Amino acid sequence: MEKTIYIRMRTRLHVFPNQSVYLKDIAQIISSEHIFQELSMLPVYKVSPKDNNLIVLDIMKVIGFITERYPAIEIQTMGAPQTIIEVVYKRNKLSPVFVVLIWFLLFLGAALTIMNFHEDVSMQEVQQRLYTIMTGKYEAKPLLFQIPYSFGIGLGMILFFNHLFRKRINEEPSPLEVEMFNYQQALDQYVAVNENKESIKQLDDH
Amino acid sequence: MLFVILSGFAGGLAVGAGLVAFLTVLGILPRLTQLSKTIKFLKWYEWAVVLGAVTGTIGSLQDPILHLPAFLLIPMGLAGGVFVGLLAAALTEVLNVLPILAKRVGIQDKIILLLMGIVLGKVFGSLFQWIYFVDR
Incomplete structure (x- = not known):
């Protein structure tokens, strides 16, 4: 059974305020085809107005989300252990x-x-x-x-x-x-x- | 007598080592070889620095007079200026001023603008000094 997936966290991600962050945004994924679509649209974070402009998403949390949905799956992680999410507020142009x-x-x-x-x-x-x-x-x-x-x-x-x-x-x-x-x-x-x-x-x- | 020779030699040793250490920290030679892709001539460049330092020492201690035409000073001036410019740029870079400043004021994409400000400032300051400032 192809029950192993590989994920690699991206180092940086830019998002807008109030945007939902999905697994495909924060990580590269390799998995069998029939769960790939579902997996990539797995919501992992919702940016809220009370967040600072920098959010750190730890890989342990991500693994938690995935195992919650797919308990039988084995996850192989590689690369950085976290993704830094930078919320891009509308910056007033420097005069x-x-x-x-x-x-x-x-x-x-x-x-x-x-x-x-x-x-x-x-x-x-x-x-x-x-x-x-x-x-x-x-x-x-x-x-x-x-x-x-x-x-x-x-x-x-x-x-x-x-x-x-x-x-x-x-x-x-x-x-x-x-x-x-x-x-x-x-x-x-x-x-x-x-x-x-x-x-x-x-x-x-x- | 022997003591004078020994202390002179020791002083020279310290100054020479200091000069090379300074150049090494600033990384001007690696930068130049990297730009021109001439790593295999690095030995020659090292000797150029050493011979230049010795020539400069002799020149400043002996006061020779060479009676050469004055226009030779133009390329010498240019070369000297380029070297000082490299030193100044390396020093700015080591101090890490520009990345922090650009990040703080949020104009990372216009960092070239800041760079040009510094470069033109140096040229202007130098010209101003030699042409006007020294007479005051």
Whole structure:
């Protein structure tokens, strides 16, 4: 008898408020055909307005739902032990004024830090000396060196992040994207443990 | 005499190790080789860093005068700038500023915008300093 089903929880799921979540939404399923339809429409969660925007659905709960309906079935699970359900509320669009403000914050911050760095390491003196070493003449403002240098800074940063104003130099993800991914992963991990009521058991639970 | 040689050597050893450790943490060489797909030349790149550091040391200690044409400073400036830019970008990345900021203000899809803000800020700040700020 083909009484074994395989399920694999998805890592993340986006839902709308008040949406019902079915088994097929939160997991990949492999089972015999005649129960597949029923199984995939098995309701596992109903998002209610009093939920936070992050809900963690533990695999044990899901197994509970399935065995309740199909006691004779054997469940093989693989992959993540929980799914993080993110409720997408209608977000009020970030106003362009705000974006411009942040942009200027970063712009001026970056400009100030590079100037402070140059002052800190006496860049002007070093460049004057370099000019003298190369040409034998003294130049108070060695702009011949400094202007390419300034554009080079921008070029170097773009090179590092592998972005040429929306255009990729090659296919690999940039360190920034990897960093974003890692950060999201760490957040998910935290949420999976801390928002999941099943994974932490308090001693004085009553 | 022997003590002076020994302490000079020890100091140099520490500074050299520090420089390499710094570059390793920031991962600029791996990044460049990954971008250009030239892993097999990594040894050469390492030597470039070492020789560059030694040349710089000699240059700053001995004050040689080479009497070369001034236009050679243009590619040197550009290369120096690219290196500092790589350093700055690597430092920003290590500090993890951008992912957190983008997540907080909820503009993950416009992160390139933030990036461009920082890049243009650096270029502007540097130009402003050399052309205007140093005279004040």
